[in-house]
Amino acid sequence: MRKSTLLATTMIAALASACTTMEDGEMTTTAQLPDTAEYNPEIPEATSVFAELSPLYMHAPQFDQIQDSKWQGIIEEAIAIQLAEMEAIAGNPNPPTFANTVVEMERSGQVFARAYGAFSQVVSANINDTIAATDEALAPQVAAMNDSIYLNPKLFARVKAVYDNRAAMAMTPEDAMLLETYYADFVHSGAELGDAQQAELRQINERLSSLSAQISQRITTGQNNAAIFVNDRAMLSGLSDGQIEAAAAAAAEKGRDGEFMLSVSNTTGVPQLEQLDNRDVREQLFRASINRNQSGEASTLPLIQEVIGLRNRRAQLFGEPSHAAWQMYDRMVSDPAMAIEFMAEMVPALRATQEREAAVLQQRIEQDGETFTLAPWDWQYYASKVRQERYALDNEEIKQYFVVDNVLEDGVFYMAGQLYGLTFEERDDIPTYHPDVKVYTVFHDGEPKALFYFDPFSRDSKRGGAWMSNFIEQSHLLGLKPVVTNTQNIAPPAEGQPALATWDDVTTMFHEFGHALHGIFADQEYPSLSGTNTARDWVEFPSQFHENFAAVPEVLQRYARHHETGEVIPDELIQAIDRSSKFNQGHSFGEVLAASLMDMEWHSMDPASGAPADVMAFEAAAQERIGLRSDLVPPRYRTPYFRHIFEHGYDAGYYAYTWTEMLHHDAYSYVVENGGMTREMGDHIVNTFLGQGHSKTYEQMFRDFTGRDPRVEPLLEARGLIPADDDVEGVDGAEGAV
Template identity: 80%
Template sequence: MAATAGLPTTVDYDPDIPEATSIFAELSPLYMHAPQFDEVADGEWQGIIEEAIAINLAEVDAIANNPNPPTFDNTLVEMERSGQVFSRSYAAFSQIVGANINPTIAEADAALAPQIAAMNDSIYLNADLFARVRAIYDNRAAMAMTAEDAMLLENYYQEFVHRGALLGDEAQAELRTINGRLSTLSSQISQLITQGQNQAAIVVDTREELAGLSDGQIAAAANLATERGHDGKYMLTVSNTTGVPIIGQLQDRGTRERIYRASVDRNQTGETSTLPMIRETIALRNRRAQLFGEPTHANWQMYDRMVSDPARAIGFMTDMVPALRATQEREAAVLQERIAADGESFTLAPWDWEYYAGLVRQERYALDNEEIKQYFVVDRVLEDGIFYMAGELYGLTFEQRDDIPTYHPDVSVYTVFQDGEPIALFYFDPMQRDSKRGGAWMSNFVEQSHLLGLRPVVTNTQNIAPPAPGEPALATWDDVTTMFHEFGHALHGIFADQQYPSISGTNTARDWVEFPSQFHENFAAVPEVLQRYARHHETGEVIPDELVQAINRSSRFNQGHSFGEIIAASLLDMEWASLDPSAATPSDVMAFEAEALQRIGLRSDLVPPRYRTPYFRHIFEHGYDAGYYAYTWTEMLHHDAYSYVVENGGMNREMGDHIVETFLGAGHSKSYEQMFRDFTGRDPRVEPLLEARGLIPDDDGVTGVDGAEGAL
C-alpha cells in the first residue's frame, strides 16, 4: 500500500497501488535522503520514471475514487502525500538533464516529456477528483482551517480551473493533445539550444587575433580547440546570453564581429534550428488560450502571479523605455567619441559596444574587469563570502562532505547547520561544460515538508568559465553576483518551513521567486563581506579600496546596455505572449522579432535583447513565457527591500531573523503583497530601482552616463 492507505474512512477502502521496484521506491538511506546518483545507470532512468508515473496516477485515482465524502484530509492532504516516488526520481533526473546530459539522457528526456504532460492532464482533468476539490472549496466558509490550509485549498482549486477542469469533454481532449505536443517541443527546443550554443564556438587561427585576453584565457582556448580536433588553433565559445563576455576584452575587431555573429545567429539554420518548433509552440499556446476564452496566452499564463494583468507588466516596462532609449543614445555617443579618439572612423556596431564601454569604464572609473577577476577565486567567493554572509545574517555554518555521491565530479556537497543544528544539504556545481545547459539555476532534490517529515536538499548550478589546467577558477564580478543570486534561491529553499510541499520554499510565482535571489545579490558588495572573499589568487591581498570604489562608481555606467538588453528581452517575450489567438501565427519568426523590437523602441540595432527568440530558453523551456518581466519586477522589489535593510541596521542576525520570518521562510503560505508589507511595512516603490539604474537622479543629482540628466 502507498500513501492512500491511511485515508480516514466511514467505509472500508483498500485501493490497489502498484509497488515501486526502483531505488526510489523508498526514501534514500543517505543523509537527509540525498539522491543515490551512483545507483542508477543512464539507461535506467526512463524505466524508473515511467514506473513512478504509473504509481502517481494510481495514487491520485485512489483519492478520486474514495467512496467516502470529500474532506480536506482525505483529498487535499492525500494529494500532498501522493507522487513521492515520482518527485524523488524526477528531481534527480531533471538535474542530470540540465547539468550532465548525454545522448542516452537526452533520448530519455524526449520520451518522458509527453508522458509527464499526459500524467498532469490525467490528474487535473480527472472529473471525479475535481468534484471532490470543488466540494471542499465551495464549503470553505464553514471550515476551520489554518492560513496555510486555506492557501493550499485556494491554490488547488485555481490550478484545476487553470488546467481545464471546467472545460467540456471535447475541449479537454484537444487540450491533452496540445499539452502533450508542447511538452515534446519544449524538450526538443531545449536540447537544440544547448547544441546550438556548443556548435556556435568559433575557431581562431592565430594568437594575435586574441589580443586582449589573458594568458590563462588563451591557454584555455587552445586546450578547447585541441579537445575538439583543431590542434594548434584556438576556440572561443559563446555564452548562454546574446552578449559574449570576452567581446569586452578582444582588441581585434574582426574577432569581435565573428564571435558576436556566431552568438546572435545561432539556432536559425541547419540541424539546430529551433524556428519551426517555436512557431508551432506559439500556435499551440494561442489555440490553448482560445479554448479557455482568454484574449492572449499571457492572460492565461499569468493567472497566479503577483502581477496577474499583462497590461500592468507591459506598462511597468514601457514606462521606462523613453529614459532608457535616451540613455542608450547618450552612451552610444560617448562610445563613438572613444572610437574616434583611437583614430578610427568606423561607426559603432553591437560587437564594439562592450569593448569600448570597457575602455571608457577603465579610463573614467579606473575599473579593469580582468584585474578585478584576479581577486575572485570561485571556492573562496562561496566559502569566505557567501557562507560568511549566511552566518552573519542567519547563523548558518557549512561543512563539506565526501560521503554523498553526485552526478559529476565538479559537484561539491555541504551540510547546512543553523546554530549548530543540521537543517539542509547544499550542492554546488559551478563550472561550465559541454554537457551542461547555459545559465544558472537552483533546484530541489528534496522539498521541505513537515507533513512528510522532509528537510530540504537543494542545489545551485552555474556556468563559470573553466580555467586553464593548473590555474585557479576565477569569477567575473557578474559571476560573483550570480553566485549570491543563486544562493538566495537556495536560502529560499533551505529556510522553507511549511506543512505542505506544494507551497513550500520556492514554490511561488515567477514574479516573486526571483525576489529573494536578487535581494541577496546586494550582500556581495557589503564591505565586510567583500573584504573576506575578494583576495588576490596569487598574493592573498585583499581587493584594494580603489578597485572597490571603482566598482561602486561605475555601477550605473553602461545601463543602456545592461538594462536595455533585459528590457528588450522582457518586452519581446510579452510580444510573443500577447498575440491575438484568433489571428494567424506569424509565419516568419525572425521577421516578427524584428518588427517587435522596432515597436519596443529601444536601440536593439546596437544593444540586442539578452536572448533572441531562437535561443530564448526561459520562455520555451523554463516556464518564463509571459514571465521574463519577473526579473525586472523583482529587481524593483529587491532594491526597495534592501533600502529597508540599510535603514534598519544592515547585515545582522536580528535583520536575518526578520527576513526569514516575513518572506524567506514563508514559501507561499501568504500572499506576495502581504509578505512584502510584512518585511518593509509598505507597498513596493519603483524609485530605488530607477535610481540604481541611473534613470532618475540620486541624492547627488547624478543620472545616466557621465552625470548626464535623465529623461524620466
C-alpha cells in the same frame, strides 16, 4: 501491488491537529458527518532505487546507483504510481474532506518527485545522447500525467466540494492557501472545460512538452556549435594568458591543436567582447552568438512557430484574450497590461540613455583615431575602455581577486552566517552526477538544516545559465528537510590555473544562493507551498535581494583576495565597483528590458491569429514596436535561443526579473535604513518572506517585511533612470532621465 489505506476523516478529525481561524460558535455542527470507513485501493509497487527514501544523509539521491539507460523505466514506473495514487483519492467512497482529498494529494507522488527531481538535474547539467533521448520520450508522458490528474472529473469534484464548503471549515492559513491554490490550478488546467475541449487540450499539452524538450536540446547544441576558432594567437590580443591557454585547451579537446576556441555564452553578449582588441574577431564572435539556432540541425524556428500556434490555440479554448492572460493567473502581477505598462514607461528614458551612451562610445572610438561607426560588437569593448578610464575599473584586474571557492566559502557562506546563523561542512560521502559537484551540510545555529550541492563550471553537457533546484522539498507533513542545488556556468580554468570568477559570476553566485536560502529556510507543512514554489514574479525577489550582499564591504573584503598574493581587494577597486554601478545601463538594462518586452510581444497577440509565418520577421517588427536601440543593444536572448520562455516556464514571465528587481531594491533600502547585515535583520527576513514559501500572499509578505507597498524609485535610482546623489557625469544614465 501494494495496498494504501486511506482513511476518510471526519471534520472533527481534521481539526484535531490544526489551529482554528474561526471564532467560537462559527463552526458547523458535526453530528451529520459520516463515520470513517476503511478504504484500501491497490497501488503499484515501486521497484527502483527511488522506491523508498534514500538511505543517504538527508535522503540525498543515489546517483551512483543509476545507469543512464535505466532512467526511462524509473520515471515511467513513478508516473504509473502517481496516477494510481491520484485515482485512489478520486475513487474514495467517503465524502470529500480537506484531509482525505487535499492533504492526501500532498502525500501522493513521492516516488515521482524523488526520481524526476534527480533526473531533471541530470538533463540540465550532464546530458548525453541517452539522457536526451530519454528526456524527449518522457516529456509528453509527464504532460499526460499532469493532464490525467487535473482533468480527472472525479478528483476535481472532490476538490470543488471541499472548496465550496471552505467557509464552514476551520483551517490554518496555510491550509486555506493550499486549498485556494489547488482549486485555481484545477480551473487553470481545464477542469471546467467540456469533454471535447479537454481532449484537444491534452493533445496540445503533450505536444508542447515534447517541443519544449526538443527546443532545449537544440539550444544547447546551437550554443556548442556556435564556438569560433582562431588560428593566430596575436588575434586574441586583449585576453589574458590564462584565457588564451584555456582557449587553446578547448580547441585541442575538439581535435584542433594549434588553434584557439572561443565559445559563446547562453546570452547574446559574450564576455570576451569586452576584451578582444581585434575588431574582426569581435564581429565574428558576436555574429556567431546572435545568429545561432536559425539554420541546420540546431534550428529552433519551426519548433517555436509551432509552440506559439499551440499556445494561442490553448488560450482560445479557455476564452482568454491571449496566452499571457491565461498564463499569468497566479502571479503577483496577474494582468498582462500592467506588466507591459510597468516596463513600457521606462522605455523613453532608457532609449535616451542608450543614445547618449552610444554618442560617448562613438567619441571614444574616434579618440583612438578610428573612423568606423559604433556597431553592437564594439559596444562592450569601448564601454570597458570608458569604464576603466572613468572609474578605474578593469574587469580582468578585478577577476584576479575572485577565486571561485573563496567567493563561495568566504563570501556567500560568510554572509549566510552573519545574517542567518548558518554554517557549512563539506562532505565526501555523497555521490554526485559529475565530479565538479561539491556537497555541503548546512547547519542552522548548530542544528542540521539542509544539504547544499554546488556545480560551478561550464561544460558541453550542461545547458547555459544558472539555476537552483530541489532534490528534496522541505515538508513537515512528509518529515523532509530540503536538499537543494546551485548550478552555474563559470569558465573552467586551464590546467594548473586557479578558477577565477568575473564580477557577474560573483553576483550570480549570491543570486542563486538567494534561491537556495529560499529553499533552505522553507518551513511549510505542505510541499506544494514550500520554499521556492511561488509565482514567477516573486521567486526571483529573494535571489535578487541577496545579490546586494556581494558588495557589502564586510563581505567583499573576506572573499576578494588576490589569487597570487592573498592581498585583500584594494578600497579603490571597491569604490570603483560602487561608482560604476549606474554605468552602461543602456546596455545592461536595455538588453533585459528588450527581452522582457519581446516575451510579452510573443504572448500578447490575438490567439485567433495563430502563429506568425516568419519567426525572425515577427521579432524584427516587435523590436521596432518596443522602441529601444536593439540594433546596437540586442535583447539578452533572441527568440531562437530564448530558453526561459520556451522551456523554463517564463513565457509571459520574463518581466519578473525587472519586477522583482523593483522589489529587491526597495527591500534592500529597508535593510540599509535599519541596521544592515545583522542577525536581527536576518531573523526578520526569514520570518517575513524568506521562510514563508507560498503560505501567504506575496503582497502581504512584502508589507510584513518593509511595512509598506513596493516603490519603484529605488529601482530607477539604481538603474540611473532618475537623478540621484551622484557626482559622476557622462554615461551613468542620470542625465535627462525620467
